[in-house]
Amino acid sequence: MxxxxxxxxxxxxxxxxxxxxxxxxxxxxxxxxxxPKTSSVNIQVAKVSYQRGEHFQAQLIEELAWGYDLYAAVLLPDGNFFALRDMNKLAGVNEPKKWIGERTFHTPVTLFDLTLPESLPTGQYCLYGILSPEKELVLETLPLWVWTERCFEVF
Incomplete structure (x- = not known):
């Protein structure tokens, strides 16, 4: 590649x-x-604010990610988070689970492609993309992460 x-x-x-x-x-x-000179992960969303009932898509691009496990998560307005396992598929609340979906370096991978539910709480949401050393416990390798954050409002 x-x-x-x-x-x-x-x-x-x-x-x-x-x-x-x-x-x-x-x-x-x-x-x-x-x-690229270094490993990186980038999250793309179209806007900084969305309305409930609106289409929402988020994509992630990773570079030089060999030797890393990929984690993607959404932080909710109440402080809880959900890890994403595959497109539109969430792990349990506050469970740090790695991404098991397709990973294609240098090419966008879709995290979310859905209509935001009308019952979705309003507030600020943040998406995280994390490259953590392969086969290690993610929460024990924080200083070694390559990561990014992308926040948006839902109203």
């Missing part, structure tokens, strides 16, 4: 734990996108 010259070495481990490595091969990737 990212343009550049990559050196690849294959490693094999046998049943006794001995490891062998191949000679490195060089692969040139062109016609892709230029590699």
């Amino acid at each position: 990212y343009n550049g010259v990559y050196e690849i070495t294959f490693y094999a481990e046998e049943s006794l734990g001995n490891i062998s490595a191949s000679e490195p091969i060089t692969v040139l990737v062109s016609g892709g996108v230029d590699s």
Whole structure:
């Protein structure tokens, strides 16, 4: 996906734990996108305020996310949050669960695509995109997060 010259070495481990490595091969990737300097996550929403009953869509774009688990969450006006597991699919209240939906680096992934319910409480909502070290407990790796926040009002 990212343009550049990559050196690849294959490693094999046998049943006794001995490891062998191949000679490195060089692969040139062109016609892709230029590699960003750092990992990032970005959330896109169309507006800063919405009315109940209005269409709402939010997307997330992640860059250089290898080695990270993705977490997406919405913080409610009352201070509780819901983690998103896939498009329009929420985990239980205040449960930090990682994203299990499709992840496509450098390409928008849809978090929400729905009509805001008429019964939705009004107030400020914030969406979070978090890249946390892979296979670690997310709340124990806070200093290592790459994250972003995007807030909007519902009235």
